[in-house]
Amino acid sequence: MAERSFKAEVEHLRKGDGDTFTGEGILAITKALLENGVGYVGGYQGAPISHLMDVLADAEDLMGELGVRFEANASEAAAAAMLAASVHYPIRGAVTFKGPVGVNVASDAIANLSSSGVTGGALIIVGEDYGEGSSIMQERSHGFAMKSQFWMLDPRPNLPSITKAVKDGFELSEASNTPVMLMVRIRACHVTGSFQTKDNQRPKLTVKDAAANPQSDFKRVVLPPWSYVHEQDKINNRWPDAEKFIVDNKLNEHFGPADAPIGIVLQGGMYNGVIRALQRLGLADAFGNTDIPLYVLNVTYPIVQSEFDAFCEGKDHVMIVEEGQPDHIEQQLGSFLYKAGRSVKLHGKDVLPMAGEYTGQVMLDGVTAFLKQAAPDMLPDHIRAPNMDAPAIPDLSKTVPIRPPGFCTGCPERPIFAAMKLTQEELGKHQITGDIGCHLFGSLPPFEIGGATMGYGLGPASNAAFDGGGERRAISMLGDGGFWHNGLSSSIGNMVFNKSDSVAVIVDNYYSAATGGQDVLSSRADNDTKSTNNPISKALEGVGVKWIRQIDRTYDVGKLREVLHEALTTDYDGPKVIVASSECMLNKQRREKPLRAKAIKDGRRVDVPRFGVDSDVCTGDHACMRLSGCPSLSLKTLDDPLRDDPVAHIDQTCVGCGNCGEVADTAVLCPSFYQADVVHNPSGFEKWRSGLRARIVTALQTRRDAKRLRLSGNVS
Secondary structure: OOOOOOHHHHHHOOOOOOOEEEEEHHHHHHHHHHHOOOOEEEEOOOOOOHHHHHHHHHOHHHHHHHOOEEEEOOOHHHHHHHOOHHHHOOOOEEEEEEEOHHHHHHHHHHHHHHHHOOOOOEEEEEEEOOOOOOOOOOOOOHHHHHHHOOEEEOOOOOHHHHHHHHHHHHHHHHHHOOOEEEEEEHHHHHOEEEEEOOOOOOOOOOHHHHHHOOOOOHHHOOOOOHHHHHHHHHHHHHHHHHHHHHHHOOOOEEEOOOOOOEEEEEEHHHHHHHHHHHHHOOOEOOOOOEOOOEEEEOEEEOOOHHHHHHHHOOOOEEEEEOOOOOOHHHHHHHHHHHHHOOOOEEEOOOOOOOOOOOOHHHHHHHHHHHHHHHOHHHOOHHHHOOOOOOOOOOOOOOOOOOOOOOOOOOOOOHHHHHHHHHHHHHHOOOOEEOOOOHHHHHHOOOOOOOOOOOOOOOOOHHHHHHOOOOOOOOEEEEEHHHHHHHHHHHHHHHHHHOOOOOEEEEEEOOEEHHHOOEEOOOOOOOOOOOOOOOOHHHHHHHOOOOEEEEEOOOOOHHHHHHHHHHHHHOOOOOOEEEEEEOOOHHHHHHHHHHHHHHHHHOOOOEEEEEEEEOOOOOOOOOHHHHHHOOOOEEEEOOOOOOOOOOEEEEOOOOOOOOHHHHHHHHOOOOOOEEEEEEEEOOOHHHHHHHHHHHHHHHHHHHHHHHHOOOOOOOOO
C-alpha cells in the first residue's frame, strides 16, 4: 500500500497532441517517458522520486497497452542492471532511484553498462536529494559520471525543460552509444507547472519482440581485450559524438546580452535560484530577461570546451554556480582557461560556500559578492555603498530547538527499542548498530540505541568486527525493506557463513515504509501484480539460520524483552535472529480511517480506543516518556498547588496503539494509564446506561462536594 494512490494522475498520462499536462515535475517525467517510446522502465523507490515509481505501478494497464515493461526492482543495482536490455537491442529503457546512495549501490552495473555501451537509449533518472532536508549523506553523483564516462543532464527546473531533457537524454544516448543520467533535484521533482503534451508512442521494438529474436555480440562483453577497446571507444568516438550532439541541438542555453565584461556559468538546476537573485538585485525581470549573460549547463558532463571558450570571449570575470563539493565543474573550467592562456578571472567557491544547499539567500549573497568584485557599478546604490553590508543573521541555534526525525505516533517500532532499553538495564549496555530505515530513529533520544549505519541492509554486516569480541553479544538492527534489498545476502548470509554468535533484530512493518509504504516480498496484503506474503522467517531458514524467533505483535513489550533476554543469554552458538512484526501505523491508519469513517456515516456501531493518564495517580517522574518517546505523550501542569511538577498527558493525536500502557506495565511504572473506548452510533441501551452512569457520578460528586471542609474569614 503506497503512501498515496495515483489513479487520477494516471488518466493524465493518456493526454495527447495539443493537450496540457499540469502537475509535479516527477509526474511530468513519467509522461515524457511514454511520449518518447520507452520500452521498459524500472527503479527503486526513494525520495524524491518515489512518486514516479508509484504512478508507474498504478499505470501498468496503460503501459501494457503500449507494450512497455515495468518492474519495481529489488535494489538500485538490479534497476541499473536492467538497462542491459539496451546494450544489444535498439530499445529505449529508463530506471530511477535516489541519488547518490542509489548510484553508490548501482555503481557496478552502471560502470559495466558504460563500458559495453548501448544501442538503444538508456536513461538513469536520479533524484538528487541534497541539502538540509535530505535524509542521506551529502554527496554528488557527478563524480560517477566522470569515473564511468556516462553523460549527465541537469535541466532547468520547469516542466517544459524537464520533459525536453527526457527526449534529449534518449537521443544523446543513442547518438553516442552511452548511458545518460538525468539528475533532478528535489526542487525539480516537486516543482509544479504545465507543458504541452504529445501522443504516447509505442516502442519501435518491444522487449517481447526482442526476446523472440535474441541478439548477442561478444565484443560488448566487458572482458579483455574488449574492455580496453571500450575505453578507447569512449574517448575517441563516444565523447566526440556526444559533444557534437550537444552543440548541434543546443542542449545548453544562453540568456542575456551577447557581449558583456562579466558572465555566469551555472548548472541548469540552479537557474531558478540565480535568476531570482538577479531579480532581487534589479538585474533581471520576472520573465527571466537578464542584464548579465548566463551560460546554462543543461548538460553538466561532458562540458563542451568550444562553447565555454565562446562564452568567455571578451569577458574579464566569470562566475561558476555549482552546488556541492567537490567543485568538479569549476576545476574543469579553470583547467580550460589555464591551458588556453586566458586572463579571465574565474569565481565560484570563493564567493559561494564550498558545501551546503544553495538556498535563495545563499545565492543572493554569492551573486552580490561576485558583482562587488567584478562589476560594482551594476549593484543598487544601497548595496554598492561602503559599509552597507546586510545585517548579520542572528544565531538561533541556542534558542530554537533542533527537530530531528522521529517515530510516528503509534509506530510499532518504538516498543522494540523500549524493550531493548529495559533489557540493557538488566544485562548492561551492548554494542548495537542500526540500519537505513525508520528504525534508525532509535539512535536518537529517548532510546539512544545504535550508533552507526553503513548502508541499506548492512546493519548486521557493520557489526561483524564485534562478533565474539566481548563478554556481551553484539546486536544489529535490520528492516524488512533493507532485508530484501541487500540484507539477506550481505548481512544474514554473512552471519551464517561466518558462524556469527551475534543477534539480529529484523523490524518487519510489512512495507518499505520509509520510502512511502510500498509493498515488499513479506508484505501481508494481497497485491495483484506483485508476489507478497513471503515470510522473512522462511527466507532465514533457507540460508541456514537455525535460531529464529517470530513476534507478531511488537506492542507486547514484555514478550519482546523475554525474547531479547533469551537471545543474549542462550548457550546456542550461532546466528540468532528475531523477527519483530507489526504493521506500520501510518499505512494502517490510511487503510482503516476511511473504512471507519464510512461505517460511522452509515450508522454502524464503531468502537475507537482512546488512552489517557489519570493525573491523580501519575507521580510525575516521566519515566514513561523516557521509555516510550511517543509524540502524543506530553506534559500537563495541574491546578493543584501542592503538586508543582507537571504530570504525563496524552493529547488528541493518540492513535490508540496502547504502547504507553504496555511500557508502564512491563517496566513496573505507576498504573496511571487507562483505556477508554469512544462509541460511535451506540445502541439505545448503551445511551440509557451512559446517562444513568453520568447521573450517579454527578450525584456522588455533589455529595462529596457538600462534605468538603471550607475555610472562611482571615487566617493569620
